[in-house]
Amino acid sequence: MSTPTRAVINLDVTGPTISRHLYGHFAEHLGACIYGGFFVGADSDIPNVRGMRTDVVEALKAIDIPNLRWPGGCFADEYHWRDGVGPVEQRPTVVNTHWGNVVEDNSFGTHEFMDLVDQLGCEPYICGNVGSGTVREMADWVEYLTRSGEAPMSELRRANGRDEPWQVKYWGIGNESWGCGGNMRAEYYADLARQYSTYCREHDGNQLYKIAGGANVDDYHWTETLMKTLGDLGCGCNPRHFFDAISLHYYTMPTGFEDKLSATEFDDATYYLTMAAAWRIDELLTRHGNVMDVYDPAKRIGLVLDEWGTWFAVEPGTNPGFLYQQNTMRDALVASVHFDSFHRHADRLVMANIAQTVNVLQAMLLTDGDTLIKTPTYHVFEMNKGHHDADLLPLNWTGQALPTRTVGNREIALVSASASTKNGTAMVSLTNLDLEAAHLVTLDLRGHRVTGITGRILTAGAVNAHNTADQPDIVAPQPFDVPAVTDGTLTVDLPAHSFVTLELTLG
Numbered sequence: 001m002s003t004p005t006r007a008v009i010n011l012d013v014t015g016p017t018i019s020r021h022l023y024g025h026f027a028e029h030l031g032a033c034i035y036g037g038f039f040v041g042a043d044s045d046i047p048n049v050r051g052m053r054t055d056v057v058e059a060l061k062a063i064d065i066p067n068l069r070w071p072g073g074c075f076a077d078e079y080h081w082r083d084g085v086g087p088v089e090q091r092p093t094v095v096n097t098h099w100g101n102v103v104e105d106n107s108f109g110t111h112e113f114m115d116l117v118d119q120l121g122c123e124p125y126i127c128g129n130v131g132s133g134t135v136r137e138m139a140d141w142v143e144y145l146t147r148s149g150e151a152p153m154s155e156l157r158r159a160n161g162r163d164e165p166w167q168v169k170y171w172g173i174g175n176e177s178w179g180c181g182g183n184m185r186a187e188y189y190a191d192l193a194r195q196y197s198t199y200c201r202e203h204d205g206n207q208l209y210k211i212a213g214g215a216n217v218d219d220y221h222w223t224e225t226l227m228k229t230l231g232d233l234g235c236g237c238n239p240r241h242f243f244d245a246i247s248l249h250y251y252t253m254p255t256g257f258e259d260k261l262s263a264t265e266f267d268d269a270t271y272y273l274t275m276a277a278a279w280r281i282d283e284l285l286t287r288h289g290n291v292m293d294v295y296d297p298a299k300r301i302g303l304v305l306d307e308w309g310t311w312f313a314v315e316p317g318t319n320p321g322f323l324y325q326q327n328t329m330r331d332a333l334v335a336s337v338h339f340d341s342f343h344r345h346a347d348r349l350v351m352a353n354i355a356q357t358v359n360v361l362q363a364m365l366l367t368d369g370d371t372l373i374k375t376p377t378y379h380v381f382e383m384n385k386g387h388h389d390a391d392l393l394p395l396n397w398t399g400q401a402l403p404t405r406t407v408g409n410r411e412i413a414l415v416s417a418s419a420s421t422k423n424g425t426a427m428v429s430l431t432n433l434d435l436e437a438a439h440l441v442t443l444d445l446r447g448h449r450v451t452g453i454t455g456r457i458l459t460a461g462a463v464n465a466h467n468t469a470d471q472p473d474i475v476a477p478q479p480f481d482v483p484a485v486t487d488g489t490l491t492v493d494l495p496a497h498s499f500v501t502l503e504l505t506l507g
């Protein structure tokens, strides 16, 4: 048996709060995410409430979904919101040029989205169109959504059946403006973002949290340009600054964008390349954060990772433009490594949105007719719920070095962990990425007595195991036997390719 790696956790010394919004979601008009995924229409035989699939809504409520980003993605920068309001039969059709060239009938629009987030009990995060829209169009959308009284847009909303304005906080100013959102240079976009932001007004006390479209992966120049362009952070006037946050996109692609491999059939080398790509998020959050620190040491501007997750080849026989991929135990481990990193960066990272919630990329849920499949990634979100709005417990590795593996020119740790506390409890998440070996981790728990402990584990016989309509629970959480805490320490034996959560009751 290997020598345990030791982690000290001071249960009474807390770090920043881990926002529940780090467990956020993203739904684009792409493939079967909206149509067939979330929305089947009120006349469907699939149980629904005003067209929203009941099973999907219930499954997402069970993981306490905190927010949903919509309508894209690339689609956001060719979406004209007026196409999606008013009587459904009169709404125009448009071509979704990014995703499969299919005809979009606009039957799911603003009112439907706001109904969906209401049914989910989560916050809307709307991404406005900078790439092919206008300043006025975006300003009108904000007014339509959030203004009461007698005003042109509030009256239009009323004519479309909604009297009261909605509350909308999270507002994106374009998406991937360096690419599908307009192929702009950082300097040009930064000025445009100031301009658009100026006219996104705060109506009737609705406070917008404006998120500027941020960098792709390691484009630190983009982040720096936006930080330089923010406006005066300290003046206390309105607006104090032009945006409240900057986004970042990073996808886990083990063999690159041009050479995507199967989501379910992969060899050991590709598995470890995937894990090295997942670990890279830690470097990216650190380095973008460092750039932001130069201009904003008080960390008033948030970093929003509003697209992340695995991007593999589509399932054989499916439309390449629909980005439908299966989801295995490998995806679950990618997610758990990301969450540990998110927790460590909770002082700057205020939101993250996995791409995408249903039937697209690293999905929580896959639909197959009227069947709903919860993916291994879904289970990681569910098992980690205890971290929502909890205070980080910094975890210090000490003594025996962490097991590592060299992957290309990177040395990656094979064990990852994070911890948090709230309401007299603590949660520890532990991941073993090793394909073959179990690893022992000793937790040195200081500062509180532990009066109770329960554990759960997510693992599978093979790391490419996945859930299907015929076998929906091949990868599902199971109880995990945890030994007693003795003299404040606890040694956990983590099986190969597994994710474990421990819930501690503190005395």
Ligand code: AHR
Residues within 6 Å of the ligand: 028, 072, 073, 074, 075, 175, 176, 307, 355, 356, 361
């Ligand atoms: O999530 C799929 C696509 O990935 C999004 O539309 C785009 O923003 C990103 O390139």
